[in-house]
Amino acid sequence: MLFYRLLKPKPLAFVPVVLLCLVALAYGGQAKAGSQAWPDAFPKKGVGGVPEAVEKLTIAVDSWGTSELNPWALSSVSFLGDYFNLRLMMQNPNGDLAPAWATEFTQTEEGITFRLNPKARFRDGTPADAQALKLNFEGFMGKFVKEAGYEAPLWSVARVNEFIESVQVLSPTEVFVKTRGPQPTFMWVLGGNGYHSHWYGNPGRLLKGPKEYLKDRAGGGPYKVKEWDPGNRIVFERWDDFWADYPHWHMPQARTIEILTVPDPAARFALLKSGQVDIVYNLPWALAKGLARSEDGVRGVNPGKRGIWTQTYKANGMLVLTFGCPIQQREVAKPPDRVNQAGVKIPQWSLSDVCKDHPTLNTRVRRALNLAIDKQALSKGPHFGFSTPIGSIFHAGSFGARPEKVINPSPYNLEEARRLLREAGYPNGFTMVGHLGQFAGRPGIPETADFIASSWEKLGVKVTWQEHDPSDFVRGFRAGVFSWVPVNLQTWGRQDHSGVVSILYRSTAGYTGVYNDRVEELSFDIPATFDPAAMKRKLAILEDEVLSLEETFPLYGMSLINAYSDRVLAHPTVEFSPHFKHYDLVLLRK
Amino acid sequence: MSRYIVKRLIEGSITLWLITLAVFFILRLGGGNPVEYMLPPEASSADIEKLTQAYGFDKPLIHQYWIFNQKLLRGDLGDALSWDKRPTVRVVWDRVPATLQLTSAAMMFAVILGVTMGAIAAARPDSLFDRVGRVVAITGQSMPVFWVGLLLILLFSVYLGWLPSAGGIDRLGLKGIIMPALSLGFFLMASHMRIVRSTMLDVLESDYIKLVRAKGLPTRMVIWKHAFKNASIPVFTLFFVNFAALISGAVVTETIFAWPGIGRLLVDSLILRDYPTTQTVIFFAASFIVFINIVVDIMYAWLDPRIRME
Numbered sequence: 066m067l068f069y070r071l072l073k074p075k076p077l078a079f080v081p082v083v084l085l086c087l088v089a090l091a092y093g094g095q096a097k098a099g100s101q102a103w104p105d106a107f108p109k110k111g112v113g114g115v116p117e118a119v120e121k122l123t124i125a126v127d128s129w130g131t132s133e134l135n136p137w138a139l140s141s142v143s144f145l146g147d148y149f150n151l152r153l154m155m156q157n158p159n160g161d162l163a164p165a166w167a168t169e170f171t172q173t174e175e176g177i178t179f180r181l182n183p184k185a186r187f188r189d190g191t192p193a194d195a196q197a198l199k200l201n202f203e204g205f206m207g208k209f210v211k212e213a214g215y216e217a218p219l220w221s222v223a224r225v226n227e228f229i230e231s232v233q234v235l236s237p238t239e240v241f242v243k244t245r246g247p248q249p250t251f252m253w254v255l256g257g258n259g260y261h262s263h264w265y266g267n268p269g270r271l272l273k274g275p276k277e278y279l280k281d282r283a284g285g286g287p288y289k290v291k292e293w294d295p296g297n298r299i300v301f302e303r304w305d306d307f308w309a310d311y312p313h314w315h316m317p318q319a320r321t322i323e324i325l326t327v328p329d330p331a332a333r334f335a336l337l338k339s340g341q342v343d344i345v346y347n348l349p350w351a352l353a354k355g356l357a358r359s360e361d362g363v364r365g366v367n368p369g370k371r372g373i374w375t376q377t378y379k380a381n382g383m384l385v386l387t388f389g390c391p392i393q394q395r396e397v398a399k400p401p402d403r404v405n406q407a408g409v410k411i412p413q414w415s416l417s418d419v420c421k422d423h424p425t426l427n428t429r430v431r432r433a434l435n436l437a438i439d440k441q442a443l444s445k446g447p448h449f450g451f452s453t454p455i456g457s458i459f460h461a462g463s464f465g466a467r468p469e470k471v472i473n474p475s476p477y478n479l480e481e482a483r484r485l486l487r488e489a490g491y492p493n494g495f496t497m498v499g500h501l502g503q504f505a506g507r508p509g510i511p512e513t514a515d516f517i518a519s520s521w522e523k524l525g526v527k528v529t530w531q532e533h534d535p536s537d538f539v540r541g542f543r544a545g546v547f548s549w550v551p552v553n554l555q556t557w558g559r560q561d562h563s564g565v566v567s568i569l570y571r572s573t574a575g576y577t578g579v580y581n582d583r584v585e586e587l588s589f590d591i592p593a594t595f596d597p598a599a600m601k602r603k604l605a606i607l608e609d610e611v612l613s614l615e616e617t618f619p620l621y622g623m624s625l626i627n628a629y630s631d632r633v634l635a636h637p638t639v640e641f642s643p644h645f646k647h648y649d650l651v652l653l654r655k
Numbered sequence: 656m657s658r659y660i661v662k663r664l665i666e667g668s669i670t671l672w673l674i675t676l677a678v679f680f681i682l683r684l685g686g687g688n689p690v691e692y693m694l695p696p697e698a699s700s701a702d703i704e705k706l707t708q709a710y711g712f713d714k715p716l717i718h719q720y721w722i723f724n725q726k727l728l729r730g731d732l733g734d735a736l737s738w739d740k741r742p743t744v745r746v747v748w749d750r751v752p753a754t755l756q757l758t759s760a761a762m763m764f765a766v767i768l769g770v771t772m773g774a775i776a777a778a779r780p781d782s783l784f785d786r787v788g789r790v791v792a793i794t795g796q797s798m799p800v801f802w803v804g805l806l807l808i809l810l811f812s813v814y815l816g817w818l819p820s821a822g823g824i825d826r827l828g829l830k831g832i833i834m835p836a837l838s839l840g841f842f843l844m845a846s847h848m849r850i851v852r853s854t855m856l857d858v859l860e861s862d863y864i865k866l867v868r869a870k871g872l873p874t875r876m877v878i879w880k881h882a883f884k885n886a887s888i889p890v891f892t893l894f895f896v897n898f899a900a901l902i903s904g905a906v907v908t909e910t911i912f913a914w915p916g917i918g919r920l921l922v923d924s925l926i927l928r929d930y931p932t933t934q935t936v937i938f939f940a941a942s943f944i945v946f947i948n949i950v951v952d953i954m955y956a957w958l959d960p961r962i963r964m965e
Contacts, residue, residue, distance in 0.1 A: 132739065132923075133738070134739060135739065140693050140694070210709075216710070216734060217706055217709035220694050220695075220698060222702065222705055222706075223699055223704070224702055293739075294749070294915060295737075295746070296915070296919070296920065296923050297822075297823075298915070326913065329801075331805055331808075332804075332805070332912070335809065335812055335820055336820060338813045339820065342821075536928055537692070539696045543691050558695075558696070565697070573700060575698065575700060
C-alpha cells in the first residue's frame with residue numbers, strides 16, 4: 066500500500082492526494098486486466114520443497130539493449146540495470162506500482178517528494194540516502210560530465226532537464242524534486258515504473274569517473290556484476306546482504322545469474338532444448354506455437370508437463386500502417402520558420418514528387434487499403450495467434466488505453482474496399498513502394514508486410530516493401546526521408562503510460578506519427594496536468610483525432626515469449642512488458 | 656633480402672594509413688550523424704544535439720579527421736561510443752583471443768584433413784577414395800556455414816547432448832570450440848583439399864617425379880618428401896589468405912555459436928553505429944592482412960630462390 070502525506074496544511078492540498086490515489090487505482094486497474102495470481106498461486110522459496118537457494122540461473126537473450134553499465138553515461142536504453150542498480154519505484158508481478166528505493170511519493174504541480182527506504186544502502190556500505198538520490202538526478206542532468214571526466218552525458222540529458230528544475234534534500238530519507246510544471250509521466254520515465262530507462266547508481270563510485278566506475282560499481286540492487294563481457298555475457302552474483310525485503314523485491318533464490326546474448330533464434334532454442342540454459346527470451350512465434358503455455362493454468366507457473374513451457378509478455382510493442390503524403394500536403398501549405406509550444410523549430414518540408422498526385426492523398430483510398438487487411442487472419446496465420454489485432458494507437462494495458470478501442474480492430478471488408486477504390490478512380494489499383502524497419506524484439510513485421518502485399522494485390526494495388534536496418538529507419542524519419550513516403554509500417558515500443566506515446570504525435574518528435582495542428586496542441590495539453598481523469602479524456606480526444614485522419618491504422622500489438630526449461634518452477638512477472646523483467650524472482654527446483 | 660623486407664614494411668604502412676582514411680570518410684559520408692542512429696526513437700532533437708556536440712560530431716569532417724590522426728599517432732584509436740566507453744583498442748583486443756582460437760582450430764582442422772585427403776586423392780586418382788573425397792569437397796564448398804553449424808548443434812547438442820553450443824572457450828572449455836571449428840573448417844577443408852589435389856596431380860606428372868619413381872623410392876616418400884614440397888606453395892598462399900580473412904571475422908559462425916570474436920564485434924558496432932569501434936576493428940583486420948601478406952611474400956622469397964634473385 067502507498068501512503069500519501071500532505072506537505073503543507075492547505076485546504077486544497079488534499080486534492081493531489083486523492084488524485085494520486087486515483088492514479089494508483091487507475092494504473093492498477095489497467096494492469097489488473099491480467100493475472101492476479103501472484104503471490105498466492107505461486108511457489109515460494111524455502112516452502113514445499115522449493116530450495117531456499119540454487120547455484121545458477123542461465124538465460125539466453127537476443128539483446129539486452131546497449132552494452133553499457135554506467136547509468137550516467139548510457140548512450141541508449143539497457144535492460145541490465147534492474148539487477149545491480151536501484152529504481153525509485155517498480156512494477157510488481159501483477160503490474161501494480163510498488164516500492165523499491167522509494168517507499169512512497171507525493172506529486173503536486175510543483176514537484177515530487179520521495180520518501181526513501183531507510184534500510185537502503187549500496188554494496189560498499191554507504192547509505193542509499195537522499196543525498197545519493199540528489200546526486201543521481203544531477204548526474205542524469207549532466208552536471209558532473211566535465212568534473213568527473215565523462216566524455217558525454219546520458220542520452221536523455223535534455224529530456225531529464227525538461228522534467229527537473231532542481232533537487233532538494235529535505236531529510237536523510239526525503240527528497241523534493243522541483244519539476245518544470247506538472248510532469249505526469251515522470252515516474253514512467255525516470256521513476257522505474259513500466260518502461261524505465263533510468264537507473265540509480267552509487268554516486269560515490271560514479272563521481273570517480275567512468276573508468277573507475279567500471280572497476281567496481283557497488284550498486285544497491287540484489288546482485289553485483291561478477292563478470293562482464295560487453296555484448297556477449299554478463300554474470301551477476303547475489304549480494305547476500307541485500308537490504309530490501311519486499312514481496313516483489315528481495316534476496317533472490319539464484320546465487321548467480323548468467324545472461325548470454327545469442328542472436329540466432331534457432332541457436333537460442335537449441336540451448337534450451339539441450340538444457341544449456343534455463344530461460345530463453347524472445348523465442349520466435351513459430352517455435353513457441355507447439356509448446357506448453359503457462360497461461361493455460363497460472364501464468365508464470367510451470368504447467369507441470371515435464372518439458373519446455375512458455376510465458377508471454379503481451380503488447381511489448383505495436384505495428385501501425387501510416388500514410389505520409391497527406392501530412393506532407395498539409396505541412397507544405399504552412400508558413401516556414403515555425404516553432405512549437407516548446408519553442409522547438411518545426412521542420413519544413415517540400416512536397417516530394419512521389420506525393421504530389423499520389424492515390425493515398427484520397428481518404429477513400431487509404432480507407433480501402435485498411436479494409437483490405439484481415440487483421441484476425443494475420444494474427445492467426447503468419448503470427449500463429451501471438452499477436453493481438455488492435456484498434457488503438459495506445460498499448461493494451463497502458464494508462465490511457467481504452468479497452469473498447471484496443472480490442473476492436475478495424476473491420477475487414479474486401480468488397481467495400483474495392484468499391485471505395487473504384488469511387489476514388491482506381492478500379493485497377495496502382496503501384497507504390499513502402500518502407501519498414503526490422504526491430505529486434507518486435508516479431509512479425511516482415512510477415513505482416515508480405516501479408517499486406519498479398520491482401521492489396523486483391524485490389525490491384527502492388528506494393529514493394531523495402532526493409533531497412535532499424536537505426537536507418539528511425540534516422541530516416543528524423544531526416545525527413547520516411548515521414549513523407551506514401552506508406553510505411555511503423556513500430557513503437559511499449560510505454561505503460563500513453564502520455565509518453567502521445568508525444569510521438571508531435572511534429573518535432575523525430576520518429577513521428579501522424580499529426581495536424583489539433584493533434585500537436587493536444588500533445589502539449591496532455592502533460593500539462595496530472596489529473597488522471599482529465600488526462601484520460603485528453604488522451605481519448607487525441608486518439609480520436611489521430612484515427613479520424615485515417616492516415617494511421619493500428620494493426621496489432623506484438624508479444625514476446627519467454628521459454629523455460631522444466632527446471633524453472635515459476636517466473637512471476639508482468640503480463641505487459643517491453644522487455645525482460647523480474648528474472649531475480651525466478652524460482653528453480655534445484 | 657633485408658631491403659625487400661623494409662620496402663614491404665613501408666608499403667604496408669602506407670596501405671594501412673590509406674585504409675584508415677577511406678574507412679573514416681566512408682563511414683561518415685555515407686551514414687550521417689551516428690548519434691541519430693544510436694539514440695532510441697523517443698530521443699528528442701535536443702538530446703541528439705547535446706550528444707552530437709559532446710562526441711564532436713558537429714565539427715567539420717576535416718577537423719574530426721585531424722583529431723583522429725593526432726590520436727592515431729599516439730596509438731589512441733579513441734573510445735567506444737557503446738561498450739562501456741572503453742578504449743576501442745581494448746574492446747577489440749579483448750575479442751582477439753576468441754577469434755584466434757576459433758581461426759586456429761578451424762584452420763588446423765582444414766589443413767590437416769584437407770591436405771591429407773588431397774594428397775592421397777592425387778596419389779590415387781579416380782579411385783573410390785578420390786571420388787568420395789571430391790564429393791566431400793563439393794559438399795563442403797556448397798553448404799552454407801550457418802547450415803552446417805545448425806546441423807552440428809542439432810546433432811551434438813540437442814540430440815546427443817555431447818557438446819555445448821554457445822559462448823567461447825573461457826566459458827565452455829575446449830569442448831566449446833569443437834563445433835564452431837568444424838562448422839567453419841568444413842568449408843576451408845574442402846578448398847584446401849581441392850587445391851592440394853589439383854597441384855599435386857600437376858606435380859606428380861613432372862619429370863623429376865618420374866625420375867624419383869624410377870629410382871625405386873617408396874610412394875610415401877615420393878609424395879611427401881618430393882612432390883608435396885613443390886605443391887605446397889599455393890597451399891601456403893591459400894592458408895594465409897584464409898587465415899587473414901577469418902581473423903577479420905567469421906561472422907556467421909560467431910553469430911550461430913555466440914562466439915565472442917571480432918566478426919560479431921564488427922557487426923554489432925555497425926548496427927550500433929559505433930564508428931570508433933568499427934574503425935578500430937577494420938584497422939586491426941587490415942593490419943593483420945597486410946602483415947600476413949608481407950609474411951607470405953617473405954616466405955615465398957625464402958622458399959623459392961628465383962624470387963629472391965628477382
